């Protein structure tokens with residue numbers, strides 16, 4: 001449990017901050033103390049065991065900058081992209097390569113000021129982890145794309161967590177703002193380079209203004225001792241497009257709470273997820289898509305491949321508000337269990353308050369198709385290759401949405417590793 | 422080439438094959454006819470290595486070696502091919518990629534160099550023509566959204582690409598219009614050689630207008646009850662299967 005003395009120590013580090021900011025933090029922390037960590041009794045946390053989180057006394061990165069090997073950055077680099085490197089939430093200008101876009105795209109660290117935080121979509125949220133984030137927020141990025149600007153090259157964000165200590169907490173707030181008529185692709189990779197136990201708790205504030213298009217790929221690739229929580233808030237205005245792919249490759253605990261408010265007409269929203277889980281990985285994707293205005297489309301497609309004792313949860317809620325006539329919404333969750341011990345909980349939900357809408361949802365969990373395996377083997381294809389072909393084929397609906405070849409290849413090689421590693 | 426002796430097989434303790442004896446020599450084409458449910462597909466699947474069925478008795482030799490010991494992929498590499506009655510649909514797996522992987526697995530097994538993408542395309546385009554398929558099939562997922570006839574053509578495409586030693590065609594003719602039937606028969610006839618063999622399962626005499634089997638077997642209730650020449654098919658056409666059932670009962 002977070003105790004008061006930890007918070008006091010943290011406030012001392014932040015002694016340079018304004019009184020307003022300190023008040024925000026204090027308020028949030030007191031509210032957190034009142035509510036505490038959620039337990040399995042909370043509807044939204046029924047399947048998620050957080051005891052391991054509450055058990056440890058976490059430490060905070062105490063401002064020390066960690067030295068990062070340039071090799072690590074180049075190992076993760078993506079051809080033909082702009083690179084933005086953050087280490088423990090702090091923007092590293094030396095490792096980043098963004099010079100040629102600096103005029104049209106603002107890229108900086110958030111200032112942990114009351115004015116920035118007051119812009120946060122999570123301002124009045126009472127989720128205990130969001131409260132914790134507000135109390136301890138330190139680091140995160142602020143990216144703003146100018147109106148009428150289309151960037152073809154993806155922005156590749158490397159969110160690196162590093163440090164010598166175990167049980168370090170990272171509370172970040174990230175902002176992505178697209179002006180009118182703008183367009184950008186963001187590929188964001190969350191990685192931990194030292195194999196230390198860590199807890200990453202990030203609030204995303206995303207706004208996609210009129211006629212703009214945001215593609216946001218989030219690659220979550222942690223190690224067995226890392227926990228990652230993301231609270232992603234998205235607001236869409238008229239004629240905007242928001243695509244996101246949440247790719248969970250591994251991690252002790254990953255939880256994504258994605259909340260999309262479609263506040264404009266004629267919007268398109270495409271959300272998909274691919275989770276490749278093994279060991280004791282646990283991944284939750286909780287999505288809320290709220291159609292608040294007429295004539296918009298939303299699609300959700302979440303696929304999980306679960307091996308060994310891994311667990312997955314998909315909980316998707318689509319609400320169609322009375323105003324949102326002519327909404328077209330689809331929600332699909334498909335899962336493959338590779339082991340008898342793997343577990344999947346799926347709960348797609350619909351709440352419709354308008355009458356002229358098209359909505360569908362469905363979920364299916366099964367094993368690899370034995371007939372298909374036999375078919376491939378009967379053509380001389382080795383059992384392991386047959387299985388990996390089927391898994392690649394299963395994942396393809398999601399991986400095909402990723403238009404960046406190197407990211408796609410990386411995913412396919414991860415799928416192959418599932419079976420041979 | 423293939424020697425089946427007293428083969429019994431069951432699934433969930435229900436006996437389906439009840440003592441099959443069948444010997445096929447190189448260069449021969451055998452046909453098995455019989456009503457639905459008599460066990461023809463079960464036999465075909467067992468030869469290809471299906472693990473669904475339990476072999477309770479009997480032996481199967483392929484080139485004088487125990488076949489039942491081998492994995493399905495090993496059997497394929499050694500030259501066995503089954504054109505499935507109901508080919509699997511595999512969404513997301515590209516048809517070209519699949520056939521190329523199968524061919525290269527076989528080439529590798531035979532100690533030949535694997536074909537690169539370019540050489541493979543040249544080869545597969547030529548084979549496509551032989552079964553009357555256009556190149557769009559190469560871009561699709563394996564059998565995904567294929568009509569019944571398209572699936573059967575895709576099976577024959579694989580057969581003539583993989584060049585098996587023993588090809589088993591399980592009702593490859595059913596559900597085909599006459600043009601498709603001719604194309605399939607052509608594919609088979611062109612591929613007939615003195616060192617390979619065919620086992621053609623059908624329950625129509627129709628196909629036999631286009632291919633010339635050496636031997637016809639009739640299978641009823643998990644057993645081969647009659648074996649004869651081409652004329653047997655004509656008798657079946659005329660008299661149906663009932664007389665054989667009666668005959669079999671009399672023999673008992």
Ligand SMILES: Nc1ncnc2c1ncn2[C@@H]1O[C@H](COP(=O)(O)OP(=O)(O)O)[C@@H](O)[C@H]1O
Pocket residue numbers: 432437455456457458459460461462463464473
């Ligand atoms: N996997 C299986 N599980 C249960 N029953 C099966 C299975 N495969 C075949 N059978 C049964 O065995 C019998 C023979 O089937 P099959 O070999 O498909 O016949 P045919 O191909 O001659 O029509 C049928 O009664 C069928 O229902």
Ligand SMILES: [Mg+2]
Pocket residue numbers: 461462463506591592
């Ligand atoms: Mg059959």
